[in-house]
Amino acid sequence: xxxxxxxxxxxxxxxxxxxxxxxxxxxxxxxxxxxxxxxxxxxxxxxxxxxxxxxxxxxxxxxxxxxxxxxxxxxxxxxxxxxxxxxxxxxxxxxxxxxxxxxxxxxxxxxxxxxxxxxxxxxxxxxxxxxxxxxxxxxxxxxxxxxxxxxxxxxxxxxxxxxxxxxxxxxxxxxxxxxxxxxxxxxxxxxxxxxxxxxxxxxxxxxxxxxxxxxxxxxxxxxxxxxxxxxxxxxxxxxxxxxxxxxxxxxxxxxxxxxxxxxxxxxxxxxxxxxxxxxxxxxxxxxxxx
Amino acid sequence: xxxxxxxxxxxxxxxxxxxxxxxxxxxxxxxxxxxxxxxxxxxxxxxxxxxxxxxxxxxxxxxxxxxxxxxxxxxxxxxxxxxxxxxxxxxxxxxxxxxxxxxxxxxxxxxxxxxxxxxxxxxxxxxxxxxxxxxxxxxxxxxxxxxxxxxxxxxxxxxxxxxxxxxxxxxxxxxxxxxxxxxxxxxxxxxxxxxxxxxxxxxxxxxxxxxxxxxxxxxxxxxxxxxxxxxxxxxxxxxxxxxxxxxxxxxxxxxxxxxxxxxxxxxxxxxxxxxxxxxxxxxxxxxxxxxxxxxxxxxxxxxxxxxxxxxxxxxxxxxxxxxxxxxxxxxxxxxxxxxxxxxxxxxxxxxxxxxxxxxxxxxxx
Numbered sequence: 130x131x132x133x134x135x136x137x138x139x140x141x142x143x144x145x146x147x148x149x150x151x152x153x154x155x156x157x158x159x160x161x162x163x164x165x166x167x168x169x170x171x172x173x174x175x176x177x178x179x180x181x182x183x184x185x186x187x188x189x190x191x192x193x194x195x196x197x198x199x200x201x202x203x204x205x206x207x208x209x210x211x212x213x214x215x216x217x218x219x220x221x222x223x224x225x226x227x228x229x230x231x232x233x234x235x236x237x238x239x240x241x242x243x244x245x246x247x248x249x250x251x252x253x254x255x256x257x258x259x260x261x262x263x264x265x266x267x268x269x270x271x272x273x274x275x276x277x278x279x280x281x282x283x284x285x286x287x288x289x290x291x292x293x294x295x296x297x298x299x300x301x302x303x304x305x306x307x308x309x310x311x312x313x314x315x316x317x318x319x320x321x322x323x324x325x326x327x328x329x330x331x332x333x334x335x336x337x338x339x340x341x342x343x344x345x346x347x348x349x350x351x352x353x354x355x356x357x358x359x360x361x362x363x364x365x366x367x368x369x370x371x372x373x374x375x376x377x378x379x380x381x382x383x384x385x386x387x388x389x390x391x392x393x394x395x396x397x398x399x400x401x402x403x404x405x406x407x408x409x410x411x412x413x414x415x416x417x418x419x
Numbered sequence: 420x421x422x423x424x425x426x427x428x429x430x431x432x433x434x435x436x437x438x439x440x441x442x443x444x445x446x447x448x449x450x451x452x453x454x455x456x457x458x459x460x461x462x463x464x465x466x467x468x469x470x471x472x473x474x475x476x477x478x479x480x481x482x483x484x485x486x487x488x489x490x491x492x493x494x495x496x497x498x499x500x501x502x503x504x505x506x507x508x509x510x511x512x513x514x515x516x517x518x519x520x521x522x523x524x525x526x527x528x529x530x531x532x533x534x535x536x537x538x539x540x541x542x543x544x545x546x547x548x549x550x551x552x553x554x555x556x557x558x559x560x561x562x563x564x565x566x567x568x569x570x571x572x573x574x575x576x577x578x579x580x581x582x583x584x585x586x587x588x589x590x591x592x593x594x595x596x597x598x599x600x601x602x603x604x605x606x607x608x609x610x611x612x613x614x615x616x617x618x619x620x621x622x623x624x625x626x627x628x629x630x631x632x633x634x635x636x637x638x639x640x641x642x643x644x645x646x647x648x649x650x651x652x653x654x655x656x657x658x659x660x661x662x663x664x665x666x667x668x669x670x671x672x673x674x675x676x677x678x679x680x681x682x683x684x685x686x687x688x689x690x691x692x693x694x695x696x697x698x699x700x701x702x703x704x705x706x707x708x709x710x711x712x713x714x715x716x717x718x719x720x721x722x723x724x725x726x727x728x729x730x731x732x733x734x735x736x737x738x739x740x741x742x743x744x745x746x747x748x749x750x751x752x753x754x755x756x757x758x759x760x761x762x763x764x765x766x767x768x769x770x771x772x773x774x775x776x777x778x779x780x781x782x783x784x
Contacts, residue, residue: 167562207762217765220502220562224712225765229758235751240454245749342566349563384578391567391574398559 137260138367138374143268144261145373146366147326148173148337150268152344153351153358154275155319160353161279162312163292163410167223168208170341171230172320173327176201178234180324181332182241184253190329193253198321204230205317206310213309216414235334248332255325264325268359271322275355288312292408295415305415339391346394350401353408361397365390428775435771436717439764440731447756456746468741469734473618481624483733484632485687485704489711490718490725490732491639492543492687496680497720498643500656501673505550505565506684507708508572509543511701513685514692515576516542518596518699519584521603531602535693536631536686543685544678546572551677555670561677569708576701586698595700605694626694628686635683640722642679652676684708713761732757 152169159166176197183196204226211222239245255264279285290298291308299305320341328336343365350364351357372386379386448458470476489506496503503509517539526534550564577594586597605627612619619625643649654662655672662669691703714732718724739753 165562167566211762211766215766215769217762217769218716220504221712221716221765222762224504224709225758225761227758228709228713228761229755232751232754232756232758236749236755239749239751245751339566339570342563342570346563346567382578382582384574384581388571388574391570394567395553395564395571398563399553399557 134374138370140259140261141374142363142367142370144265144326145370146363147262147265147268148323149340149344149347149366150272150359150362151319151323151326152316152341153347153362154272154355155316155323156345156348157275157279157351157353157355157358158288158312158315158319160312160348160411161292161408162288162309163295163408163413163415164208164212164309164313165219165223165412166208166313166316167220167342167345168204168226168230169316169320169344170337170339171223171227172201172204172317173323173337173341174227174230174234175204176321176324177327177336178237178248178332180321180329181248181251182237184251184329185249188253190251190253190255190325193251193329194321194325197324198318201317201319201321201324202314203317204233205313205320209310209313212414213306213313216416219412219414231334234332238332238334246334251330254330262326262329264322267322268326272355272359279355284311289408291415292410295410295413299415299417305417309415343390343394346398349407350394350397352401352406364397365393368393428778431771431775432768435768436728436731436764438767439717439760442763442767443756443760446759447752450752450755451742451746451748454748456748460746461742461748464741464745465738466741467745469737474620474623475737477612477617477619477623477625479730479733479737481690481733482736483729484625484628485690485707486710486714486732487632487725487729488628488635488683488687489707490714490729491635491711491722492680492684493708493711494715494718494720494722494725495639495643495652495683496676497715498656499652499672499676500659501554501677501680502562503547503565503677503680503684504562504712505547505568505708506680506687506711507705508565508569509546509681509684510687510708511572511576511703511705512546513539513541513543513681514688514703515579515584515699516545517685517689518599518692521599521693522597524603525600526602528602531600532605532627535599535603536689539685539689540682541685544682547677547681547684551674551681554677555674573701573705580699580701584699593700593702595696595698598698599693603693604697605689607694624690624694626690628690628694631686631689635686636722636726639683643722648672648675684711687711710757713757716761717764735760 156166179200180193180197184190184193208222208226211217212219235245238248242248255262287303288308291305295305347361347365348358350361368390376383376386451461469479492506493503517535520538521535550561550568553559553564554561581594584596586595607626609619609621609625651667651672654667655669659669687707688703692699710732714728718728735753735757739750742748743750
């Protein structure tokens, strides 16, 4: 096999895994603090639009990234207010945000670009390195930072504590709500980073294509651990890269190849069960005692 | 005395959806004003497309039928604490299995119609069976597995309709199956309504799915509130631990309720497939399964409540088209408003529940 194809595959795979990996990192923070986040898909639907918009308005991809992060945090705040302050069902809130996010992208695009399903091209991009969006390489240091924050800082310890046993954490003087708000907002930040890798050149309606959900599966497969989640995201990403690069050469119908990541996710979950454990208070709203 | 007090709380609980809807409406008017439409124009456009005449009103009810089935499917599962996010995939598969029975089984009409309905239910239940079994044997959370199965279902029907089951060349370039036999097609009930003096125009689809929906609603009510299994469903939904102690086989209940939910979900696409199109395609309306989650929630997971919330959702959908048609506001705003409305309703609900709890405590003291 040609060496350049292998290199191409390795780099392309990193770029394609990037959005899933960033979103999965966001999911780790969110769920470690005790909030299930099925709205990652919706967060990304918004940030993929705002990064294009922000870049064009400010004529800089870095400003676009900032806009994407800020809007990611804003939409994550909706989830935070509903699930943490008002203790509303987390799945229902996530579904509502996903419904809303589809509309936000299309509505803004219609009003800003006069087209409901796509934006205009954004010429302000990260430089291309080895044939891919160079921001994809940021995944490596950011994963390391996430690990450090979660396992080597006081903030990380507190975040994990409220996800495992909020009552005990509260007794020790940790602000449970603040920690959970941080966890959810960090998932909004991460979805902003995910948008920076996905395709900042243009927004297309539905471009997130289920990556938010795959990220959730990656997080579970990665056992709620940042490094594990990123490795799992790489598995999904490289499976998808393989599909994209060799789809035409594989003698099975393309639809079956498209199922691959989802079937893989199911198989991975089946193989995992019993070995992985969610944070003990994951999905449970915290109600302070009286 | 006690009776009156109960009603007071009950009334407050019913307030949440109304307040949530109004709050969402206010946001809608604010956004449309920013875009440059007066509130008067916006409201006129909405009313014009939803309730201005019999045709519009009947259309709202027509759109509400699949939404009701979707909400019902989610609600039944939710009563047992099972989150069936897979309704989406289940109706794509259910609709396909139903359509196959309609295409390939030559039967007389009286048998064929119930057969296609049962086939669609079987298809939906089948697609729900895999995540259901994964849940009770492997403990895989249904929210994750059903999301994956939704995507698998879409790819699968896409393959089947393009490949082995393709009826392409027969009548259209668009990928679709062969035509459903006339004995299995759903006719309209409009003349029934016309007979009792309701002016339902012929282009509106109030078809056999309305009967299917009514039957399903009644069956669901009987199941949940009159049968032993329904009691077990509600017990499991309230507390798994207590149900265990009470000797209820929790896993059997979860499996059963998942299959029933999938069977009802299988019917969601029937209106479009059997009444409107007359063939199956993977391009039937998508997203109804996710609407069902919100509909079930707003209808408080009761078959009767789901009727009202399905009509509310149908109203919103039609309102979106009205805005698109008569104002400069794009249809997509309805997604934003729908999402916001759900969030508002659940939050207001929570506030009301807390308030009631505080009141009860005070009264008890």
